Amino acid sequence: MKSKFMIPTLLLFAAFSLFSCSKSDFGHPPQGNGDSHLGLLPPGKGDLNLPALDPSLVKQGQQIFRYETFGDETFWTDVLQMNKVIETAVSPKTALAVGLKVDATALPAAVVTGIQNGTISLDDPQTTLALLQLNAVVGVKGQVSQGTDGKLKLDRVGITCALCHSTVDNSFTKGIGKRLDAWPNRDLNPGLIISLSPALDAATKAVYASWGPGRYDPRFNHDGLNNPVVIPPAYGLYGIPKATFTGDGDVEHEPAGPVAYWNRYVAVTQMHGHGYFADPRINWVVDYRQGDDLVTDKLPALQAYEYSISAPAAPANSFNAAAADRGKVIFLGKGKCASCHAGPLYTDVLDGGQLHPQSASVALDKEYVNRTATKLWRVSPLKGIWQHAPYFHDGSAATLADVVERYDQVKNLKLSASEKADLVEYLKSL
Numbered sequence: 001m002k003s004k005f006m007i008p009t010l011l012l013f014a015a016f017s018l019f020s021c022s023k024s025d026f027g028h029p030p031q032g033n034g035d036s037h038l039g040l041l042p043p044g045k046g047d048l049n050l051p052a053l054d055p056s057l058v059k060q061g062q063q064i065f066r067y068e069t070f071g072d073e074t075f076w077t078d079v080l081q082m083n084k085v086i087e088t089a090v091s092p093k094t095a096l097a098v099g100l101k102v103d104a105t106a107l108p109a110a111v112v113t114g115i116q117n118g119t120i121s122l123d124d125p126q127t128t129l130a131l132l133q134l135n136a137v138v139g140v141k142g143q144v145s146q147g148t149d150g151k152l153k154l155d156r157v158g159i160t161c162a163l164c165h166s167t168v169d170n171s172f173t174k175g176i177g178k179r180l181d182a183w184p185n186r187d188l189n190p191g192l193i194i195s196l197s198p199a200l201d202a203a204t205k206a207v208y209a210s211w212g213p214g215r216y217d218p219r220f221n222h223d224g225l226n227n228p229v230v231i232p233p234a235y236g237l238y239g240i241p242k243a244t245f246t247g248d249g250d251v252e253h254e255p256a257g258p259v260a261y262w263n264r265y266v267a268v269t270q271m272h273g274h275g276y277f278a279d280p281r282i283n284w285v286v287d288y289r290q291g292d293d294l295v296t297d298k299l300p301a302l303q304a305y306e307y308s309i310s311a312p313a314a315p316a317n318s319f320n321a322a323a324a325d326r327g328k329v330i331f332l333g334k335g336k337c338a339s340c341h342a343g344p345l346y347t348d349v350l351d352g353g354q355l356h357p358q359s360a361s362v363a364l365d366k367e368y369v370n371r372t373a374t375k376l377w378r379v380s381p382l383k384g385i386w387q388h389a390p391y392f393h394d395g396s397a398a399t400l401a402d403v404v405e406r407y408d409q410v411k412n413l414k415l416s417a418s419e420k421a422d423l424v425e426y427l428k429s430l
């Protein structure tokens with residue numbers, strides 16, 4: 001796959017994009033090089049020809065994604081003492097208020113009735129422990145026992161990928177429902193949760209508490225800088241050769257695959273699972289194996305599960321189809337969107353792994369990119385974009401209308417009010 005031909009092409013595009021990204025590659029014919037030029041096809045067009053995923057691997061991956069802590073209890077319990085925090089202070093109401101979600105399908109009928117008729121108190125941390133015992137708190141794994149006083153105790157607690165990358169459909173009540181794996185939990189306030197740890201000093205607590213819901217800084221504990229990014233979706237990524245906003249994850253840096261690169265990064269360096277991560281590009285080696293690698297052999301299944309989840313289609317009647325058709329014309333033409341958001345997944349990263357310089361992002365934060373391995377941006381895929389406001393890596397556009405407004409101003413597109421409205425309808429339809 002990695003032909004000599006691709007390297008000069010990539011360099012050419014990289015050099016070229018330093019001068020201008022607005023010059024459209026849209027319309028170029030694919031150059032007979034398999035899927036390496038899919039990014040040049042019109043947006044939404046082109047067949048990825050991806051191999052079928054192994055269903056048993058996908059099934060294994062689902063268990064890992066939802067329930068695997070990789071042994072990170074040694075951090076969340078022994079170091080941060082989050083078990084004590086939850087046991088003494090976190091009622092279900094508090095848990096829901098910081099964005100934690102409850103898997104309604106894990107609740108026995110008696111518990112459902114008890115919550116409905118008020119005999120089970122949502123103001124009592126003991127109820128939270130009972131929910132953890134049922135394995136019903138999304139992304140949190142607890143080992144619960146009963147003390148001699150009859151009260152439940154939280155002996156160990158750890159976190160899983162689902163904490164940040166799953167939500168629920170609110171079918172029972174807000175925060176309680178069926179799991180929606182790979183949907184980002186933009187209600188979750190991970191920084192605030194971590195800031196409750198008694199093990200942190202006041203200055204560190206203040207940084208964590210400042211991030212706000214739906215945001216997390218996965219580099220703070222490495223470089224000490226502080227500009228969190230929004231939690232992105234983990235769906236719709238199959239076929240994308242580079243993972244993360246800045247394309248840090250690729251098969252060159254993780255043989256198991258681009259998403260597996262970042263899964264190892266997070267499982268080891270952020271969740272503190274027992275494993276190993278090293279990347280000379282960011283000058284970081286983290287070894288928490290303690291004689292036991294609980295991460296590496298789970299990466300292929302975990303990645304297969306993520307790859308199995310497509311971006312969710314826009315709900316019926318959630319956009320005006322006629323306006324969306326007109327908006328597509330703006331996307332391809334006057335808006336110049338398709339020069340970067342091209343190809344089957346609306347990103348030119350499918351064009352041999354192409355990334356863009358700092359100036360390509362119209363987000364308000366300009367610095368995050370410099371903290372990463374590539375120091376470049378990946379053009380974000382746009383399928384399912386209706387689902388995960390706010391937008392851009394820093395969440396600086398609250399709505400799709402704000403996105404369009406931002407591009408109109410920064411790129412001086414001079415779109416009329418109705419052109420902007422049509423473009424928004426098109427984005428809502430992707």
Ligand code: HEC
Pocket residue numbers: 065159160161162163164165190215216217218229230231232233234237242243244245246259262263264266267271302306
């Ligand atoms: C504390 C919250 C948190 C946890 C836990 C977490 N992530 Fe993430 N994840 C993030 C953030 C924030 C980013 C964005 C980082 C970036 O792009 O620089 C991210 C990025 C990703 C991406 C890249 C998406 C893309 O567009 O390329 C994937 C995939 C992903 N995470 C999967 C996982 C998996 C699998 C796990 C468990 C091993 C996990 N995450 C655990 C917060 C989290």
Ligand code: HEC
Pocket residue numbers: 021022245331335336337338339340341356360361362363377378379380381382385390391392393394403404407408423427
């Ligand atoms: C020069 C290349 C380029 C052009 C042209 C471009 N984009 Fe983007 N787009 C990007 C990059 C890079 C990002 C990620 C930036 C970030 O998160 O900071 C992005 C992000 C986005 C996002 C947010 C995705 C998310 O997950 O939050 C939307 C929506 C979007 N672009 C729509 C558009 C529209 C509409 C146009 C045309 C008006 C357009 N883009 C033109 C490169 C481009």
